[in-house]
Amino acid sequence: MKIATWNVNSLKVRLPQVLKWLEENPVDVLCLQETKLTDDKFPAAEIAAAGYLVEFSGQKTYNGVAILSRHPMNDVVKNNPLFPDEQQRIIAATIEGVRYVCAYIPNGQSLESEKYPYKLNWLAALHEWLAQEKAKNPRLALLGDYNIAPEDRDVHDPVAWQGQVLVSEPEREAFRKLQALGLTDSYRLFEQPEKMYSWWDYRQMGFRLNRGLRIDHILLSEELVPRCTACVIDKVPRKWEQPSDHAPVIATLAD
Numbered sequence: 001m002k003i004a005t006w007n008v009n010s011l012k013v014r015l016p017q018v019l020k021w022l023e024e025n026p027v028d029v030l031c032l033q034e035t036k037l038t039d040d041k042f043p044a045a046e047i048a049a050a051g052y053l054v055e056f057s058g059q060k061t062y063n064g065v066a067i068l069s070r071h072p073m074n075d076v077v078k079n080n081p082l083f084p085d086e087q088q089r090i091i092a093a094t095i096e097g098v099r100y101v102c103a104y105i106p107n108g109q110s111l112e113s114e115k116y117p118y119k120l121n122w123l124a125a126l127h128e129w130l131a132q133e134k135a136k137n138p139r140l141a142l143l144g145d146y147n148i149a150p151e152d153r154d155v156h157d158p159v160a161w162q163g164q165v166l167v168s169e170p171e172r173e174a175f176r177k178l179q180a181l182g183l184t185d186s187y188r189l190f191e192q193p194e195k196m197y198s199w200w201d202y203r204q205m206g207f208r209l210n211r212g213l214r215i216d217h218i219l220l221s222e223e224l225v226p227r228c229t230a231c232v233i234d235k236v237p238r239k240w241e242q243p244s245d246h247a248p249v250i251a252t253l254a255d
Contacts, residue, residue: 001096001253002027005143005216006237007104007199007246011035011064014244015043021237022050027250028070029095031102031143035064042066057088065091065102065144075099083125090126092133098224098253099137101130103144108165116165119147123174131181140221142183145199145246147215148175150185154214156197166213183219186231186251198233199246206245207238218251227253 004027008014011032022030030052035042037058047054047068057078058064065088067073073093080090092101103126108119134140148171152158161167179185197212206212220228230252238247 001029001255002250003029003031003100003141003143003218003253004248004250005031005033005102005145005218006248007033007145007216007244009034009036009244009246011037011043011066012041013242015046017237017240017243019046019050021234021248022052022068025234025248025250026051026070029100030068030248031100032066032068033064033102033104033145034062035066036061037064055091055093057091059086059088063088063104065089065104067091067093067095067100067102069093069095071095080125080129082129083122085122089122094137097139099133099140101133101140101142101144103142103146105144105146105148107147108171110165111163111168119165120170120174123171123178127174127177127181130178130183134181134183134221138221139223140183141224141251142178142217142219143249144217145215146175146217148172149213149215150175150217153194154197156195156211156213161213166215178219182222184222184225186218186220186225186228187214187233187249189225189228190231196233197247198249200238202245216246216249218249220251224253227255229254 056066198216200207
């Protein structure tokens with residue numbers, strides 16, 4: 001079974017790319033973030049024609065998440081019940097006995113912004129809710145755009161990024177607390193090439209110069225880790241015309 005996460009930065013713009021990517025990479029489960037569509041505008045028919053069931057939670061202009069699956073989805077939950085929020089950032093579903101949580105974690109903007117404590121509070125509530133979810137569903141996967149680069153090796157220039165969001169110590173500590181629930185970064189289960197990232201700024205030739213960050217992750221519970229045989233970042237779609245600034249991350253789970 002192959003599962004993937006991809007921040008598409010507007011599904012309205014990127015739908016042709018998502019459909020093309022799925023045709024070339026027929027994963028079983030795909031979690032999308034930043035769909036930026038209200039539910040009435042979601043392209044469910046086009047996705048169904050590609051062979052996928054879909055659950056989604058969206059809003060105009062910002063945020064929005066979706067889970068695409070080749071298998072039936074049950075127990076769908078939208079948003080964190082422990083954190084009332086108008087922003088649509090979480091959707092969860094059980095597929096083939098695995099609890100999938102698709103999350104678009106807040107960016108935080110800057111350490112001085114009011115959006116930064118919001119991010120930390122959001123992460124604390126996510127931790128609390130995931131503890132409950134994992135107790136009920138030992139086979140759990142948390143996929144999404146975390147807006148956190150966990151270590152300096154996940155940053156193209158740690159010195160230049162020092163003191164900024166995405167790499168601050170409180171954010172990294174929140175990531176470690178998620179791991180302490182018994183969740184493992186699937187990408188780091190394997191030997192990986194150096195300087196591999198999942199996001200590059202559109203500005204200043206970020207992708208061409210590989211000035212990126214690894215902020216898109218698939219965390220797996222203890223019961224899923226032995227089933228994980230690979231995890232890769234697919235940089236190919238970042239080279240396409242009008243790309244998202246993120247690349248898909250794909251993990252393979254043995255049956």
